Amino acid sequence: MAAKATDKTRTKFLLDEKDIPTKWYNIQADFKSPAPPVLHPGTGQPIGPQDLAPLFPMELIKQEVSRARWIEIPDEVRDILKLWRPSPLFRARRLEKALGTPARIYYKYEGVSPAGSHKPNTAVAQAYYNKKEKVTRLSTETGAGQWGSALSLACQLFGLQCKVYMVKVSYQQKPYRRIMMETWGAQVVASPSPDTQAGKKILEQDPNSPGSLGIAISEAVEDAATREDTKYSLGSVLNHVLMHQTIIGQEAKKQLEKADDEADIVIGCAGGGSNFAGLSFPFAADKLTGKRTKTRIIAVEPTACPSLTKGKYTYDFGDTVGLTPLVKMHTLGHGFVPAPLHAGGLRYHGMAPLVCKLYDEGVIEAMAVPQIATFQAAMQFARSEGIIPAPEAAHAIRVAIDEALRCKKEGKRRAILFNLSGHGHFDLGAYEAFLAGKLQDYEYPAAKIEEALRGVPQLKA
Numbered sequence: 001m002a003a004k005a006t007d008k009t010r011t012k013f014l015l016d017e018k019d020i021p022t023k024w025y026n027i028q029a030d031f032k033s034p035a036p037p038v039l040h041p042g043t044g045q046p047i048g049p050q051d052l053a054p055l056f057p058m059e060l061i062k063q064e065v066s067r068a069r070w071i072e073i074p075d076e077v078r079d080i081l082k083l084w085r086p087s088p089l090f091r092a093r094r095l096e097k098a099l100g101t102p103a104r105i106y107y108k109y110e111g112v113s114p115a116g117s118h119k120p121n122t123a124v125a126q127a128y129y130n131k132k133e134k135v136t137r138l139s140t141e142t143g144a145g146q147w148g149s150a151l152s153l154a155c156q157l158f159g160l161q162c163k164v165y166m167v168k169v170s171y172q173q174k175p176y177r178r179i180m181m182e183t184w185g186a187q188v189v190a191s192p193s194p195d196t197q198a199g200k201k202i203l204e205q206d207p208n209s210p211g212s213l214g215i216a217i218s219e220a221v222e223d224a225a226t227r228e229d230t231k232y233s234l235g236s237v238l239n240h241v242l243m244h245q246t247i248i249g250q251e252a253k254k255q256l257e258k259a260d261d262e263a264d265i266v267i268g269c270a271g272g273g274s275n276f277a278g279l280s281f282p283f284a285a286d287k288l289t290g291k292r293t294k295t296r297i298i299a300v301e302p303t304a305c306p307s308l309t310k311g312k313y314t315y316d317f318g319d320t321v322g323l324t325p326l327v328k329m330h331t332l333g334h335g336f337v338p339a340p341l342h343a344g345g346l347r348y349h350g351m352a353p354l355v356c357k358l359y360d361e362g363v364i365e366a367m368a369v370p371q372i373a374t375f376q377a378a379m380q381f382a383r384s385e386g387i388i389p390a391p392e393a394a395h396a397i398r399v400a401i402d403e404a405l406r407c408k409k410e411g412k413r414r415a416i417l418f419n420l421s422g423h424g425h426f427d428l429g430a431y432e433a434f435l436a437g438k439l440q441d442y443e444y445p446a447a448k449i450e451e452a453l454r455g456v457p458q459l460k461a
């Protein structure tokens with residue numbers, strides 16, 4: 001839509017605590033056909049709630065399969081969300097100026113949470129439901145450390161113990177994330193670890209394995225499955241996780257109303273898909289229901305781990321070892337171990353099934369961007385807007401800048417909204433490497449992906 005001439009100087013669009021959404025939006029309610037079922041790896045048959053009960057509290061299992069459009073957010077969860085929500089929406093005026101673009105660029109900033117990313121939005125909800133069902137300990141994996149710190153915080157606030165399997169490359173590159181988790185009371189080990197059978201098996205094959213999210217998931221799932229007092233918690237990918245994040249997009253819509261504007265393009269980086277979904281699903285709702293169909297919605301991934309743009313849409317395991325149920329998603333093969341990118345949170349072989357379904361149906365688009373170009377975008381953003389972005393979020397910034405430059409070329413005044421999913425204060429090692437000219441691009445690993453895709457399980461029709 002054309003820019004409205006209401007307020008030419010406003011930079012921040014803020015909401016009150018009472019504007020924190022009271023419900024999560026469940027996009028499954030607006031699907032014309034139901035999402036493909038999750039299958040039992042042994043039988044190939046759809047799994048039921050009882051199959052998941054060793055891993056998750058029943059309330060979250062219900063949310064996972066619910067087709068209700070709105071699910072009430074418990075007051076205890078909203079009370080904690082008030083510590084940092086509603087998060088601000090910024091108009092990136094200085095970046096617009098630096099680019100000389102006629103586009104209006106907005107970003108929703110999720111780095112204001114105590115853990116510095118969007119992840120506490122679901123961590124708090126998950127810890128709450130576990131506590132309510134008398135679970136005393138949670139196990140989880142973490143890539144770059146953001147999810148581990150989010151869950152450590154949430155467990156601390158609800159009095160739960162927390163064990164975190166941290167991908168080894170991040171454990172080594174990011175000691176401060178580990179210390180943060182320990183400050184919030186969690187126990188943290190480098191994955192692959194000798195604490196589980198899955199970890200031991202990988203270490204036997206490759207003692208120098210840099211680890212991956214898939215491997216760490218295997219360890220955390222095994223931990224929960226083999227202990228009575230423990231359940232498992234996942235920071236992305238699952239339906240209920242994406243749903244908990246939809247407060248981001250709901251807030252952003254209200255804030256854009258305050259700006260008297262509407263988004264033409266909505267952008268999020270996508271590792272497992274949760275911050276992307278959190279921002280974009282409330283906008284996708286308007287596409288699915290015919291209310292506003294022309295919005296472009298773009299998921300951005302690294303060229304070194306391009307599950308949407310280069311993966312195969314098929315049933316695969318969520319983890320590396322093959323302990324999880326089979327889910328239909330765009331996958332690079334569960335055995336695929338991505339290059340040690342600095343955007344650790346984007347190093348996952350699969351993608352959230354709900355995001356994949358929307359991509360398959362053409363409701364959303366996907367793009368892949370290389371590492372150096374994302375850091376160039378991050379630098380330009382930091383030098384105009386001030387905030388130093390997480391390397392993951394820089395993928396969204398890259399595409400936002402590219403789209404803004406396209407507006408300039410085409411003389412179009414589009415409104416671009418992206419999710420600044422977190423800050424990069426614990427990623428300064430990556431910035432140091434970039435500034436020293438030591439950052440490298442990783443080729444699209446065609447041969448490795450082809451090999452990993454051969455390992456995807458064959459299902460009988």
Ligand SMILES: *Cc1c(COP(=O)(O)O)cnc(C)c1O
Pocket residue numbers: 117118119146147235236237269270271272273274275276345346390392393421422423
């Ligand atoms: C974890 C993380 C991501 C990637 O995870 P999604 O589930 O795809 O959102 C992106 N950005 C930040 C800051 C993260 O911490």
